[in-house]
Amino acid sequence: MDKVLVIGAGFMGGGITQVAAQAGYAVHLYDSKPEAIEATLKQISWSTEKLSVKGKIKDSAKAVQDRISVVNDLSIAAQCQWVIEAVFEEEELKKQIFKDLDERCKPETILASNTSSIPITRLASLTGHPQRVIGLHFFGPVPMMKLVEVIRGEKTSDEVFKKSVEFVNSLGQYPVKVMKDIPGFIMNRISGAAFREALELVEKGIATVEDVDKGMHYGFNWNIGPFEIADNAGLDTYMRVGKAFQALGAGNISVSSDLLEKMVAAGRLGRKVGKGFYDYTPDGKMIPFDVTSLK
Numbered sequence: 001m002d003k004v005l006v007i008g009a010g011f012m013g014g015g016i017t018q019v020a021a022q023a024g025y026a027v028h029l030y031d032s033k034p035e036a037i038e039a040t041l042k043q044i045s046w047s048t049e050k051l052s053v054k055g056k057i058k059d060s061a062k063a064v065q066d067r068i069s070v071v072n073d074l075s076i077a078a079q080c081q082w083v084i085e086a087v088f089e090e091e092e093l094k095k096q097i098f099k100d101l102d103e104r105c106k107p108e109t110i111l112a113s114n115t116s117s118i119p120i121t122r123l124a125s126l127t128g129h130p131q132r133v134i135g136l137h138f139f140g141p142v143p144m145m146k147l148v149e150v151i152r153g154e155k156t157s158d159e160v161f162k163k164s165v166e167f168v169n170s171l172g173q174y175p176v177k178v179m180k181d182i183p184g185f186i187m188n189r190i191s192g193a194a195f196r197e198a199l200e201l202v203e204k205g206i207a208t209v210e211d212v213d214k215g216m217h218y219g220f221n222w223n224i225g226p227f228e229i230a231d232n233a234g235l236d237t238y239m240r241v242g243k244a245f246q247a248l249g250a251g252n253i254s255v256s257s258d259l260l261e262k263m264v265a266a267g268r269l270g271r272k273v274g275k276g277f278y279d280y281t282p283d284g285k286m287i288p289f290d291v292t293s294l295k
């Protein structure tokens with residue numbers, strides 16, 4: 001079975017690690033912060049045990065967990081067939097990681113980014129082998145969401161694109177093929193437009209957060225509304241992605257607003273800290289936050 005290296009053990013990297021291990025891959029996990037690894041391993045152990053009790057994974061939770069090993073640097077990359085990068089949404093940081101990986105990895109290793117917005121062609125630009133760089137854009141929480149956009153950079157080879165679609169299928173996820181490398185790809189352009197509109201309606205006092213979310217649920221059959229989606233993804237991540245869109249000149253999908261900035265400045269980063277557009281109580285309740293109280 002192929003070996004996978006995941007770089008970045010946050011919300012997304014942890015989820016990608018889990019689904020790859022569930023699918024039978026040996027997964028190496030690296031993060032520059034040991035505390036991120038510790039938190040992610042705890043989350044994976046909680047989640048795999050829950051999925052195992054519900055009969056949703058074919059192997060035991062322990063068997064899945066045993067396929068995951070933590071590494072302290074990137075030297076293991078030389079032995080892996082797949083490397084998936086899921087660090088902060090910062091172009092220079094990602095570019096340096098791809099340059100470093102390109103020097104370490106065998107030419108046939110496929111280098112993937114989980115970027116939400118940055119064109120794959122730009123991430124591949126400092127590498128000597130841009131044909132093996134691809135976008136694998138997972139959706140969070142990865143163990144629950146079955147979608148991965150497979151994004152073709154300008155120089156991605158046909159073979160790497162085809163193998164990547166097969167890889168996504170092997171994880172039990174649905175691959176949506178993005179044939180041209182545009183900022184925001186497909187899904188974030190659509191959901192970014194909805195979130196931008198939702199923020200404006202709330203900022204102008206036309207609707208409450210709760211009514212927008214309930215409206216999309218009852219009126220359009222969305223499982224959860226745009227604000228709850230943003231809370232799940234992390235408002236700091238949304239802000240970074242919005243800034244990345246702006247820097248790329250992807251005007252109509254740029255998500256930047258005073259309200260979002262104020263929420264992040266107030267530490268209301270979403271579900272991961274127990275407070276965002278909603279307060280999340282330990283017994284699982286969601287209480288809408290009054291955004292007009294923010295200064």
Ligand SMILES: NC(=O)c1ccc[n+]([C@@H]2O[C@H](COP(=O)([O-])OP(=O)(O)OC[C@H]3O[C@@H](n4cnc5c(N)ncnc54)[C@H](O)[C@@H]3O)[C@@H](O)[C@H]2O)c1
Nearest residue numbers: 008009010011012031032036086087088089115116140233
């Ligand atoms: N949050 C979402 O819903 C979502 C969805 C799809 C894609 N993404 C993308 O996935 C990526 C990660 O997002 P996230 O939500 O997991 O963020 P996160 O903040 O939860 O995790 C990022 C992790 O990267 C680590 N990191 C930073 N620099 C590093 C380095 N040089 N080497 C190794 N590790 C490093 C951090 O310590 C952190 O643990 C971003 O590109 C984001 O745009 C996020």
